[in-house]
Amino acid sequence: MAKQERGTRSRRAILRAAAEVFDERGYDAASTNEILARSGLTRGALYHHFPSKEAIAAALLEAHSEALVAPDDSTKMQAIIDLTFGFAYRLQRDPVLRASVRLAVEDTSFTRPVNTPYEQSSATIRGLLEQAREQGETLPGLDLTEATTMIVGSFTGMQVMSQVYTNRKDLPERVTTMWRLLLPGIVSPGMIGHLRVTPPPAAAAAPEPAAVGA
Amino acid sequence: MAKQERGTRSRRAILRAAAEVFDERGYDAASTNEILARSGLTRGALYHHFPSKEAIAAALLEAHSEALVAPDDSTKMQAIIDLTFGFAYRLQRDPVLRASVRLAVEDTSFTRPVNTPYEQSSATIRGLLEQAREQGETLPGLDLTEATTMIVGSFTGMQVMSQVYTNRKDLPERVTTMWRLLLPGIVSPGMIGHLRVTPPPAAAAAPEPAAVGA
Known part of the structure; x- marks a missing residue:
């Protein structure tokens, strides 16, 4: 070797x-x-x-950015939704990602740039939202900064609560709830029926996540 | 004495x-x-x-339930919104409430019924949502369990992020963002224009919160 x-x-x-x-x-x-x-x-x-x-x-904390791979989908809102399901899937299985999220949520003596994971998530989602807007998927007049904050914020809260209640077992169901309630404030009415707010079928058969630095 | x-x-x-x-x-x-x-x-x-x-x-943890006093408002959705602004206001000022929230969010050796604060918040909001539905304020067919989970979950995430970014200084603005994005998925379209999603004027002049057990 x-x-x-x-x-x-x-x-x-x-x-x-x-x-x-x-x-x-x-x-x-x-x-x-x-x-x-x-x-x-x-x-x-x-x-x-x-x-x-x-x-x-x-x-x-770098693990965070590696888990932010947006699935390729011509509907950009579907790509955002599937990104959150993919992240949830990895959170359930990957201790490296869980450690990174715990570092971001808890207040410890670690004097890192603690907002790095939030910044990374926000940048990825913001980029996809801009593409979604260009394709006419979002509500007219939607403030993309606000929408980004809300998507990242509500996912954060859902995963904190899911951890407390079920050690993250019910996280996919909570993400479904989040999107069902959130979509009417984000996408144009005609889009809602075309978006799947349950985990993508592929997630069940996805390979184990790669290790950090792989 | x-x-x-x-x-x-x-x-x-x-x-x-x-x-x-x-x-x-x-x-x-x-x-x-x-x-x-x-x-x-x-x-x-x-x-x-x-x-x-x-x-x-x-x-x-008891401090949590004391901070869940819903303002008296004939519009029940406004009461829910103002409950979250009141909670945000106290989080900024009351170390007792902050300690209770930190106990609920962080994973420590404290072997408490850690979901107690979430249960208390959920019960209060669920009760108000039921009244809001009776008064025709909510979207037809709204699942109140899902709506409760989403309100408690997204508030939780907004306050975690607000703490990381600004030590909770921008929490009221984040709560405004939350409601602006969330209302279209919860209330009937005619209601949205009648709801204030900024802090109630009284909050600025409200007295300091009472101590635990007071």
Whole structure:
């Protein structure tokens, strides 16, 4: 195995182990000792890749942008809807993404640019909303900044509540509820009947999400 | 001062001090030593009222229901809207309510019935929605369970994001955004123009919120 490849594997192992510990305990209670133990690597290897716990957390936030891949759909509102279902699907399965979301929601000693995940989500959705508007899918006069804030904000709240109530098992149903209530304020009336607000059929058979840095 | 009154004052002092510490550090990092130091009371007084840190947290969750006083308005949707603005107003000013919300949003070792605040909010809003439906304010066929979930969920997300971005300074503007986008999916079209989605004028001059247990 080439040196570079070994390095990439070590880095992934650290991020995966750290994500599990952050996801279970939160940032402040997570110790580098426990991260080391789970990764099976040496302290030297850890510090080679990341100078501090903070640096690991910052790298985990990158997972957020990787989960923001908009499905290709000619109807841009459908692409936005499916983006949220895809994100929900990965949240249920990927500890790296869960750790990144937990870092964004909780108030800890991690002095990161904590709004990075929200900025990334907002930029992606805003871009799709602009395309949707160009295609005449949105309500005339819709304020895209407001619509972006509301989509990101209500998804955030739905996933926080879903975690509290069912450890995210009912997240897809909550996302369906969100879109059913939200679409009349966003899309033109003629569009509503053409949009699917349930998870895309493909999600059930989608491959496991790639690891951070993959 | 009568003995009972002294007891009530001590209890309030503990809850206020604990709320500040929980609000600043989160449940797990909060120590009873720091709560004691801030309250100015003895350890004996603390344990007289609360056997554990967990018992204090459980009492703080009660603050949530006290902040759920629906304003009296003949239009029930306006009462719901103003309830959310009143809650936002208190979140900006009352550490006791902030502590209760932080306990509900974050994943800590506190093994409480963590969904209590969401249940309380949902019950209040659901009751008002039923009255709104009776008065013909809601969209025909609206699923009140879904509408309740969406109102509580999107408010939760708006306040989490507002905290991250502005330490809750822009929360009223985010609540306005929420209602502007959400109303078309909830109320009958004729109602929208009759509802105010900005903070009620009285909120600016409202008295400071009462302490827990007051």
